[in-house]
Amino acid sequence: MNQPVTFFIDGQVIQGQPGQTILEAAQDARVYIPRLCYREGLSNFGACRVCTVLVNDKPVAACTTPITEGMMIENDTERVQNYRKDLIDMLFVEGNHFCMFCEKSGNCELQALAYRFRIPAPKYLFQFPQREIDASHPDIFIDRNRCILCGRCVRASKELDGKNVFQFVGRGTEKRIAVNADQLSDTDAVVTDQAMDACPVGAILKKHIGYTIPVGKRVYDHQPIGADIEDSAVASDT
Amino acid sequence: MNETLQDTVTRICSSFSGDRSRLMDVVQAVHDECGHVPRPAMEMIAQELGISRVEVESLISFYSFYTDQPQGQVVIRLCNDIVDRMSGMDRVAQAFSAELGIGFGQTTPDGTISLMYTPCIGMSDQGPAALINDVVVTNLSSDSAREIVQELKLHLDPTRLIKHLGDGNNAHELIQAMVNNNIRLKGDMLFSVINRGEALNKALNISPMEVIRAVKTARLRGRGGAGFPAGMKWEYTRAAKGDKKYVMCNADEGEPGTFKDRVLLTELPDRVFAGMTIAGYAIGAEEGILYLRQEYAYLKEFLENVLQKRRGDGLLGQNVMGKEGFNFNIRIQMGAGAYVCGEETALISSCEGLRGDPKNRPPFPAQKGYLGYPTIVNNVETLCCVTKILELGPASFNEQGTERSAGTKLLSISGDCKLPGIYEVPLGIELSEVLKMAGAEDAIAVQVGGASGQMVAPEDFNRHICFDDLSTGGSIMVFGAQRNILEIVHTFMDFFVEESCGYCTPCRVGNQLLRQRLELIMEGKGEPADLENLEELCQTVKTCSRCGLGQTSPNPILSTLKHFRPVYEAMVQEEKDGFQPAFDLRESLAVSERIIGRQSVHVHS
Structure with missing residues (x-):
């Protein structure tokens, strides 16, 4: 039998299973660590850095760092939350995000994080990049303006769909999502692929269903992102 | 057919x-x-x-030496690092451009010659320099650039551009390069006469654990810049479970202003390969990979030949030097133009046939490295030190240097100094002493550790070059009174934006934003609060980035903000009229004015 691993998040004693990452073990203990590129069921990626925590004062990504006995983790402190705010800001100004008429509004993890962190407007200068869209596929639409390069589609296609529809090309500021053909309609992508549900923002959208969920019934209309994880804490405490 | x-x-x-x-x-x-x-x-x-x-x-699409677009049969890559810029790169660039009739990033209409810029090619001591296909041309002037183009137009054969050969092995028939070693100070460690095979022979006569103990006793720390104890790395890798293990030599010397590995590979390749072989014996590996940056492709044939000879002499292959059961071979893996591949996990990715993205740690390469097997990655100079340690014993190695920074270090000094080149000095030496040797007493600033290092001001020239104070993988760039600190920093930021792999947010976006903010300040559009904002952004990038690139890229800004703050303060002004200086109302309205076809009365009245 595996001995549980005892560690601390912001002073709270937490027990996790050996092999779990900080993010997973925290989640099991109903402590929410903000994240974007992490998605349950996919391999851990460590790209967005929004889940940055301090372990014994050293910054690490909670989604890729395994828990160890006695670890002292700083999560919900002003310093750490400020880093995360900066990262969220960066993602907003890097692309061209237009929440007010984006189909993903209300269901978007990036937008929801901005609300959770009470960011009214990004503090950095907008970069206004020129990005390509791909509307070739009858059922799927790719808008790179809204892409945050989290790689969830890349991993979902490979790991869950057994395909290789998406990959990163270019590097640095030129880095972007590419498809395994000249355009999406020439690939083996279908709308039922799990990759098409993996996008945290409005970069991969299903056609024909835009705006079908009314305001008030969208995922983050009533509760901030992460509340489901924290809420269950309330439920079990009472 | x-x-x-x-x-x-x-x-x-x-x-x-x-x-x-x-x-x-x-x-x-x-x-x-x-x-x-x-x-x-x-x-x-x-x-x-x-x-x-x-x-x-x-x-x-990841590597800058690869393209999916047709380019000239001859590609001229002019090095645009800061030191080459300071030695007249602009005039050379203009001459290339004018003579070819094309701009940078373009190919001549007949499709024969392409022209582009490339970051530091490891020739800062003899710049301006360029790569013409694999051929290195150094000490360029506008005249020589014009001559080069005229000649190339006749024969399109870069090898014929070499009119005189450099010193030492640069003149070797398999190198034939005009590169000079510029070895200015030979210490008694690296450049002493060695007996080929002696270090390896001594290593094979003791147990692998004893080899590791020798390296540990010598207190050898990695020479690439990070300074991790080499013996400890070896010990972890030896202890890790794996059917196979690998030794990698990091010859992706891309840190701007560093060129000491170029000289080691040219003059002491046997020592590098012996070091790899000893490492292989110590950790239980049968294969080694030397990752050679594409910029040093001109050394490849020569190095292959050295390997061939070693195989022939029983220094590589089955039962190395008659040591029953110890088999070791080495292959050379070429890089393709990506600074980030100098980061050890990115280097491993590249060797695996992947984008040069760094890997998540843990697991560390010692546990899971190349193809998932325990792997050590050591710098060229570190492996040279290993042979010395085995040959003369740990005590002879650490009798120089300091307690925590044992041994000597090769420095590559370039910039505003009389004697640019390679200096072997004991670690712990004062920076001022180094500057004196290089004829750089008039320096107003010295960048120690390359673009990712720090800018040191004259009041700190009494600091020491060692792992605990001014740490460097070798790069020392000297700047004289005529230089503009902000322009230097801007060049470094250009470099990081270009070379970030783009994997993580803070490095991909943060460096872009840092450069932009710096540009606004340089244009006089900054306000005093921008300096704090800049500092804060630097901290986020440093803290949150996934690998060493983003963890160090803000260093030039941070160190100049600290030590050269008046330079920044002179460029910023308090906001006026409630508008931020960076905000240009007129420019911001221009597009809408054009669309509606009239001018705003508020702005233009």
């Missing part, structure tokens, strides 16, 4: 046994034969290696 593209690709792929992990070599070979990788070839490569086309595209 002409071979079809398909035949070419099939032949190349089968020469690498259709091994997906050799994608770098496959792409390189196709590139060499076709001048680029045509898109149909990507599909064919993917078919042959059993991967998808977009994975091939992903790799090609």
Whole structure:
């Protein structure tokens, strides 16, 4: 039998299973660590850095760092939350995000994080990049303006769909999502692929269903992102 | 009969046994034969290696020496690092451009010659320099640039551009380069006479654990910049479980202003390979890979030949030096132009035929490295130190240097100094002493540790070069009174934006924002609060970035903000009229004014 691993998040004693990452073990203990590129069921990626925590004062990504006995983790402190705010800001100004008429509004993890962190407007200068869209596929639409390069589609296609529809090309500021053909309609992508549900923002959208969920019934209309994880804490405490 | 593209690709792929992990070599070979990788070839490569086309595209688009677009038979890559700029790169660039009739990033209309910039090619001591295909041309002037173009137009053969050969092995028949070693100070460690095979022989006569103990006793720390104790790295890797283990030598010397590995590879290749072999024996590896940056491709044939000789002499291969059961071989893996591949996990990715993205840690390479096997990655100089330690004993190594920074270090000094070149000095030496040796007493600033290092002001020239104070992988760039600190920092930021792999948010976006903020300040559009904002952004990038690149890229800004603050303060002004200086109302309204066809009365009245 595996001995549980005892560690601390912001002073709270937490027990996790050996092999779990900080993010997973925290989640099991109903402590929410903000994240974007992490998605349950996919391999851990460590790209967005929004889940940055301090372990014994050293910054690490909670989604890729395994828990160890006695670890002292700083999560919900002003310093750490400020880093995360900066990262969220960066993602907003890097692309061209237009929440007010984006189909993903209300269901978007990036937008929801901005609300959770009470960011009214990004503090950095907008970069206004020129990005390509791909509307070739009858059922799927790719808008790179809204892409945050989290790689969830890349991993979902490979790991869950057994395909290789998406990959990163270019590097640095030129880095972007590419498809395994000249355009999406020439690939083996279908709308039922799990990759098409993996996008945290409005970069991969299903056609024909835009705006079908009314305001008030969208995922983050009533509760901030992460509340489901924290809420269950309330439920079990009472 | 002409071979079809398909035949070419099939032949190349089968020469690498259709091994997906050799994608770098496959792409390189196709590139060499076709001048680029045509898109149909990507599909064919993917078919042959059993991967998808977009994975091939992903790799090609990562490395700056690869392209899917046709380019000239001759490609001129002019080095645009800060030191080359200071030694007249602009005039050379203009001459190339004018004589070719094209701009940078373009190819002549007849499709024969392409012109582009490239970051530091490891020739800062003899710049301005350029790579013309694999051929290095140094000490360029506008005249020599024009002559080069005129000659190339006649024969398109870069090798014929070399009129005189450099010193030492640069004149070797397999190198034939005009590069000079510029060895200014030979210490008694690295440049003493060695007996080929002696260090290896001594190592093989003791147990692997004793070899590791010797390296630990010598207190050898990694020479690439990070300074991790080499013996400890070896010990972890030896202890790690794995059917196979690997030794990698990091010869991806890309830190701007560093060129000491170039000289070691040219003059002491046997020592480098002996170091790898000793490491292999110590950790229980049978294979070593030397990752050679593409910029040093001119050394490849020579190094291959050294390896061949070592195999012939029993210094590599089965039962090395008669040591029963110890088999070790070394292959050279070419890089393709990506600074980030100097980061050890990115280097491993590249060797695996992937984009040069760093890997998540843990697991560390010592546990899971190349192809998932325990791997050590050591710098060229570190491995040279190993041979010395085995040859003369740990005590002779650490009698120089300090307690925590044992031994000597090779410095590559360049910039505003009379004697640029290689200096072997004991660690712990005062910076001022080094500057005196190089004829750089008039320096107003010295960048120690390359672009990712720090800018040191004259009041700190009494600091010490060692792992605990001014740490450097070798780069020392000297700046005189005529230089503009902000322009230097801006050049470094350009470099980081260009070289960030783009994997993580803080490095990909943060460096872009840092550069932009710096530009606004340089244009006089900054306000005092911007200096604090800049500092804060630097901290976020440093703290949150995934690998050493982003963790160090803000250093030039941070260290100049600290030590050269008046330079920044002179450029910023308090906001006026409630508008931020960076905000240009007139410019911001221009587009809407054009669309509606009239001017705003508020702005133009």
